[in-house]
Amino acid sequence: MPAKYSINLFVVVVVTAISFYPGKHISAQQILPSLKEVFKKDFLIGAALSSMQIYEKDAGSVKLIPQQFNAVTAENVMKAAEIHPQWNVYQFEMADKLMDYAARYRMKVNGHTLVWHSQLPVFVQHMRDADSVMRFFVDHINTVVGRYKGRIYSWDVVNEALEEDGTLRRSIFLETLGEDYIVNAFRLAQKADPKAKLYYNDYNIEQPLKRAGVIALVKKIKAAGVRIDGIGIQGHWPYDAVPLQYIEESIQAFSSLGLETMITELDLSVLPGPWESNEADINKTARWNERMNPWPDALPDTVAQIQAKAYASLFTLLLKYNQQVSRITFWGVNDGQSWLNDWPIKGRTNYPLLFDRNSLPKHAFYSVIEIKRK
Numbered sequence: 001m002p003a004k005y006s007i008n009l010f011v012v013v014v015v016t017a018i019s020f021y022p023g024k025h026i027s028a029q030q031i032l033p034s035l036k037e038v039f040k041k042d043f044l045i046g047a048a049l050s051s052m053q054i055y056e057k058d059a060g061s062v063k064l065i066p067q068q069f070n071a072v073t074a075e076n077v078m079k080a081a082e083i084h085p086q087w088n089v090y091q092f093e094m095a096d097k098l099m100d101y102a103a104r105y106r107m108k109v110n111g112h113t114l115v116w117h118s119q120l121p122v123f124v125q126h127m128r129d130a131d132s133v134m135r136f137f138v139d140h141i142n143t144v145v146g147r148y149k150g151r152i153y154s155w156d157v158v159n160e161a162l163e164e165d166g167t168l169r170r171s172i173f174l175e176t177l178g179e180d181y182i183v184n185a186f187r188l189a190q191k192a193d194p195k196a197k198l199y200y201n202d203y204n205i206e207q208p209l210k211r212a213g214v215i216a217l218v219k220k221i222k223a224a225g226v227r228i229d230g231i232g233i234q235g236h237w238p239y240d241a242v243p244l245q246y247i248e249e250s251i252q253a254f255s256s257l258g259l260e261t262m263i264t265e266l267d268l269s270v271l272p273g274p275w276e277s278n279e280a281d282i283n284k285t286a287r288w289n290e291r292m293n294p295w296p297d298a299l300p301d302t303v304a305q306i307q308a309k310a311y312a313s314l315f316t317l318l319l320k321y322n323q324q325v326s327r328i329t330f331w332g333v334n335d336g337q338s339w340l341n342d343w344p345i346k347g348r349t350n351y352p353l354l355f356d357r358n359s360l361p362k363h364a365f366y367s368v369i370e371i372k373r374k
C-alpha cells in the first residue's frame with residue numbers, strides 16, 4: 001500500500017482506538033506531528049489568521065493553530081482600511097483580539113502592515129496634497145505601533161513598495177511624500193517601538209532585478225542611521241515553478257547586509273496562472289474560464305504529490321539556511337481560506353496550503369515533516 005494511504009490509515013486506526021477509550025476523545029489533528037516543534041531549532045512557523053480564526057470560530061482549525069504554529073500574522077485586521085477607517089477613528093477591536101489570542105498561546109505576532117499602497121482607507125485614497133498624506137502617515141504609524149509597543153514581535157513596516165524592475169512603485173506615498181517615505185516609515189516605527197523588529201515585505205524579491213531594488217532600499221535606510229532587521233519574501237509561487245536558486249541567492253544577499261530573511265506569505269498555487277510572469281499584486285485580476293479551474297471538486301493525488309515534493313524541496317533549502325531564515329509563515333491555515341480561491345480569478349478552487357478544506361493534513365504536510373526526519 002502506498003505510503004500516503006498507510007499514514008492516513010494509521011491515523012484513522014489510532015484515533016478510532018483512542019476514541020473508544022472511555023472518557024477520552026482525541027481528534028485526528030491532535031495526534032499529528034507539530035510543525036513548530038519539528039522546526040523549533042530552525043525557524044518560527046507561522047500562519048496568517050482570518051477574523052474567524054482570531055475569534056476561534058473556525059471549528060476545523062481551533063485546535064490545529066496553537067498545535068502547529070508559534071507565530072501569527074494578521075491576514076487583514078491590521079491593514080489601514082480595517083484599523084484606521086476615518087480621520088482620528090481607529091478600530092482596534094480585532095487587532096486587540098489577535099494580540100490577546102497570541103499571548104494566550106505564546107505566539108509571536110507580526111503586524112501586517114503599516115505602509116502599503118493597497119487597502120488604504122477611502123479618506124486617504126482621494127488625498128492629493130502632501131500635508132494631508134504626511135499627517136495620515138505619521139499619525140497612523142505612531143498610533144498603531146504605539147498601541148502594541150513592547151507586546152508585538154515585529155512589523156511589516158513597508159509592504160510592496162517596488163515595481164518588478166526594482167524601481168520604486170508609483171504610489172500615493174511616493175508621489176506626495178517623495179522617496180524618503182520609506183526611510184521615514186522605518187524611523188517612525190523604530191521610535192514608536194524600539195523593541196519591535198522592523199521588516200520590509202514584498203513578493204518576487206527573489207527575482208534578481210527586484211532583489212536589487214530591495215538591496216538599494218536597505219542601504220538607504222541604513223545610511224540614514226535607521227534600523228531595519230529583516231526582509232520578508234512573500235512566497236506566492238506556482239507549485240511547479242518554485243524559484244529555488246533565486247530564493248537561495250536572495251537569502252545570501254540579504255544575509256550579507258546583516259538582515260534576517262523570512263518567507264512571510266507562503267502558498268504554492270496548483271491552478272494555471274493567466275499571466276506569463278508570477279504576479280501577486282492583489283489589484284490585478286483576470287477573466288474566468290473553465291480551463292482556469294481544473295479541479296473544482298478535489299485535488300488529483302498526482303498533483304498533490306508534486307506539490308508535496310515542491311514544499312519538501314523548498315523546506316530543504318530553507319533548512320540549509322536556518323541561521324539566516326528566521327520565520328516561515330503560511331498565508332492561511334487551510335485551502336478553503338486561501339486568497340488564491342478568489343485571485344486572480346474569483347470563485348476558483350485552489351489547494352495551495354498544507355491543510356485541506358477540513359483542516360486535515362495533505363501530502364505536503366507530511367513531506368515537510370519528513371525532511372527533518374531524514
Ligand code: G3I
Nearest residue numbers: 075076079112118119159234265280281282331338339343
Ligand atoms: O471585511 C470585508 C467584509 O466586511 C466584506 O463583506 C467583504 C466583501 O466585500 O470584504 C471583506 O474584506 C475583504 C478582506 O480580504 C477580508 O476578507 C476585502 O474585500 C478583500 O480585498 C481582502 O483581501 C485580502 C487582500 O490581501 C487585500 O487586503 C486577502 O484576504 C489577503 O489574503 C491578501 O493578502 C495580501 C497581503 O496582505 C500582502 N501580500 C499579498 C497578499 C495577497 O494579496
